[in-house]
Amino acid sequence: MSAPLEGIRVVELGAYTTGPLCARYLSNLGAEIIKVEPLKGESMRTFAYKIGDVSYIFHVHNVNKKSVPIDTNTKDGKAVLFELLRTADVLIENFAYGSMKKWGLDYDTIKAVNPALIYCSLSGFGHSGPDRHLRAFDTVIQGMAGVMSQTGTADGPPTKIGISAADNMGAAAGAMAITAALHHKRRTGRGQHINISMHDIMGWLTSECWALVGTESGPRRNGNQHFAVAPQNVFAAMDGLVAIEIETQKQLDSLCAMFTIDHIALEDSKAHETDIESCLQSWAAGRTADETVAGCLANNVPASRVQGIDNVAENPFSWERDILVTLQHPESGPVKVLGSPFKSNRSSGVVSSAAPAIGQHTKEVLGDILGYSDEQIEKLAADDVIAIADEPSSA
Amino acid sequence: MAEGWCAAAVAGRLLSELGARVIKVEPPEGDRLRRQPPNVADGTSPTFQNLNANKESIVLDADNKVLLELISKADILLTDQTTLDDREITLNDDELEGLNPRLVACHFSPFGRSGALAGQPGGELIAQAMGGVIATTGHPGELPHRAGPPLASHNAALLGGAAILSALYDRENSGQGSIIDMSLYDASVSLLYTFLPAYFLSGNTPGPMGNKHMMVAPWDNYPTKDGWAIVCIANDRQWQDFLRLMGRAELIEDSRFAENDQRVLEDIRPLVDGLVVEFLSDKTTDEAIRLLRDHNVPAGPIYDVPTLIKDPQFLDREMVHTFGDAIAGGSLTAGSIFKMSETPGRVHSPAPLLNQHADIELEPPS
Structure with missing residues (x-):
């Protein structure tokens, strides 16, 4: 059994869901994920519903990853990041349009560092079009992309899909685009810039009913029915x-x-x-x-x-399929998280380690991959360029 | 091998946008979408045209010889369980590996090929029902609803696409094909990351919350003078920006709702929702959204589908593609979601006529 993306290195500069989930999917397929987060940790760590002092969702999205906190606003921090990117196949980022440019991390800059890098941007409206600057959140996107107009009953209000559909599917679309770009990279040695728009994806999701535009009833909310097939x-x-x-x-x-x-x-x-x-x-x-x-x-x-959420969580089938799994976390003990949706006769999907502590892998990554000495690493940490997790007491 | 608007057919369309040659194997009477209202004419329908642009069509013969020959020469096989069951076709792993050891097959099914529910039938609705999507969509105290658009199928298609392209990439190293088991159940449960933690932590079963967000407040569609506006205040900074915009900066320090963790509480949420309602009550939707966005508060309108397909953003991104009058009803199809600088996704050809590519000749696989 071997996972198909073994040997592929991904640097994740993500926050909240879309970027981190996209990277997690690639990790389930075998890629190595280096999560470069701010020194105080990625924003999702402090989100609601916590285990200890870390958000449960952070645990779910960040299994399999290595945490390397870098202050990329410093000259030395940027240098460390660029060295990492020279060794990487993929960069995933999901910041608002323009942020990466402001930080000196836009595609043109990074392309000069590593022309073979696949640079995947996941954002609300993509990197083009009149709305590209808009702040975007899942419900706003579901609203603007027609999804809410199609969900609920005809005599009730427009309704969002309960789960965060735009965040989720942006991550899945990024994973598919990145795996396609890996083929191009192998054939040509060239990387590229992928810009995925959650709004594009939600609009695309409504396309099943586009044939109804201009008909008497038009596309409408159908409750639990289908517009063309019954029952x-x-x-x-x-x-x-x-x-x-x-x-x-x-x-x-x-x-x-x-x-x-x-x-x-x-x-x-x-x-x-x-x-x-x-x-x-x-x-x-x-x-x-x-x-x-x-x-x-x-x-x-x-x-x-x-099935209600309780039924999904308690149904033995969910555990039998390993779409729900329990991982051991060094501090929190057993944590129930989502497993891998990728199963084949050659790989059952990788779910190998619990979400990392801030800086858990700094020494390993900078030492083993970049060849930094312990002294260099300690100096960077002392200068607040990088952060290193406290040694676990049992180690 | 995928009839109807199902994950495997969507995956085929996505792969075609990325340059793959996709051959649709249809029954003699044609894919059922060809007969799906509205506006069926000349052996096709706008819905069939929409999903199957870029593809070729060949009709399945009585003894499946065409199918087996295609499999022996293909790089990728996409199947849909409902379609295989309907046509009483079984393709076991040994047979596939015997035909083509380098084949990457992806079987899409509601519950996968292992476990207690393997083989049970179902499509989009059943995937959403079992996958927790329906139970979390709708309004509290009312019958829950399916996601109107085919969320489970499209999400499974994207994940299947990633699995297929990864397996194909690995094949270049290993020389071995792969048989992928992509279930809509797994793909849908993967969407539940906001709801499952709440259950695991509290033992309470989260249900539909209308347009509110379980973990963030205020977040909803709120009435304006002339309609609705969606407002999503995702963090404390945006909350403070909102209060300043409202002219209620003194509330920034209010210890009842200064932090999101407080604003989501059952007794506090109505207070913060009330402030948003108060702010919007004397403004039109357009005015409100402009003001909120100018002050970095995420907000937006609710568009219907006819508005979406004329939306300047959606059109600028080339997300609506129209094929000319040649096709019955003239037809719309979505542009490619794959905006890539070197290998952009392409919509290049209208959907095929039934068996248009009967004389297909295929090179042996790479």
């Missing part, structure tokens, strides 16, 4: 909610057989939606959720529970 909805069983979803003609035929309904063509299914849904609702109303799901599945009709 797809959530039904109340005696003790919980059940999702029932028809996608194909064969599945619709199975459903019709189950309720002795005459043949319906999939493309006409919306016209029969009310009737079919009332059959399903009265059927579910007399059963438990588990019985409803089992009954549907036995008749080749796709169905599932609607």
Whole structure:
């Protein structure tokens, strides 16, 4: 078993979610991640919901990483960062447009340091267009990209997707773009600048319904239904909610057989939606959720529970799939974090170490990779250019 | 091998934007999206055209010979479990490795290929239902809702794309292909990083919060004189900027809500929300958003989809691509999200007619 990105070195200059999560995905694929953070630590460390004095989300986003705090505003700090970047394949940053330039870390500057470096910028609106300067947060982007207008019910307000969809998918898109750029780098020896816009991605996400623009109803909020295929909805069983979803003609035929309904063509299914849904609702109303799901599945009709967060967290399947895993943290003990979504016959995804303490890997990285002497490292730390974690007492 | 608007078909489109030649293997009657309303005409639909731009089409024959031949010559195989089940096709690992040991296959499925739920059916709705997306979307006390757009499928497509391109990169060193198991369940649970910690820490089950943010306040869509404005005050500095803008600088020192950790508390959140509502009550959406942004407070409007596809930012980024009248209904497709200086993503060709590339000839794989 070997992870596909073993040997790829990524420097992360990230904060909060999109950059750190993008780097974490690459770490799950085997890349080495060096998290260059401010001397006092990355901003997410102090976010709400803490284990000890570190935010739980920080623990989730930063597994597998090496922490090397550098004050990149100092001349010496910048020199250390540039030396690291000369050895790296990828740089990920997710600061507001213009910040990296202000700090003297923009693509043109870094390209001169290492022309083969893949420099990935993840930002709210990307590095071009009239809105590129806007401060962007997930809900603002979901609102401006049409996502909220498509979520909720027709007679209710526009509603955001509960999870931070823009932050999340920006990270996944960055991971895909970076892995594509690695191929180009190997073929040509050239790096490049990737600029991913969370707004582009949220707008792209709405494209399934673009065919409705200009039609009588137009794109609208459909509750739990689909705009073109039925039935797809959530039904109340005696003790919980059940999702029932028809996608194909064969599945619709199975459903019709189950309720002795005459043949319906999939493309006409919306016209029969009310009737079919009332059959399903009265059927579910007399059963438990588990019985409803089992009954549907036995008749080749796709169905599932609607899992709450508690169900996801407690379902043995989540642990069996290793999408939830427990890591040992040297101070906090066992911490439950997200596992790797990347599984193959050659690698089950890397989840190897808990999130680092500030400066936990400074000596290792500067010593082993850059060849700095202990004396040099101590001097840089004394000058507040870098930070080094306290030695663990047990070591 | 992926019908409908599913993760594997989205992944195929994304790979095509990055330069891959993508061949869509369709059943004799064509992909079901070709018949999906609205505006079905001439064997296709605007929705099919939208998703399948850049691709080629070949029809599956009765004994799957075409498929097996394609697999033997391909670099990448994308499959969708629903499509394979529907056509009663099984492709086991040994068979794939026998056909093409250098193949990178990515099987997209709702629950993956291992574990107690392996093989259970489902699409976008079921992935969102099991993956915690529905339970966390909507308004407190009401029936929760799916994310309107296909979040689970697109996120799985992006993660699948990263897995595929990594495996392909590794193949250059190892000479070995790879069989990837990308589940929409794993991809969706990966999205829950704000909700799972809250549960693990408190044992309480977070549910839908409307447009509020569990860990940050004030954060919502708030009424203005003529509509709504989204305001997201993400940190204490923005809170202070907001209070100064409001002319209530004296509240900066107010110990009830000076810090975000206080503002998110159940009894404090209504107070800070109330201040935002008060600020917006005599302003139009446009005025409010301009003022807030000028003072570094994140804010924005809510656009519908027709507004989005005319939005200057979205158009400047070339995110809307139109193919000419040649295609039924004229059709819109999204531009590429891959803005890259050396290898920009490209949308280059309209979607294929059914079996347009029947005479395809393929070189053996690289």
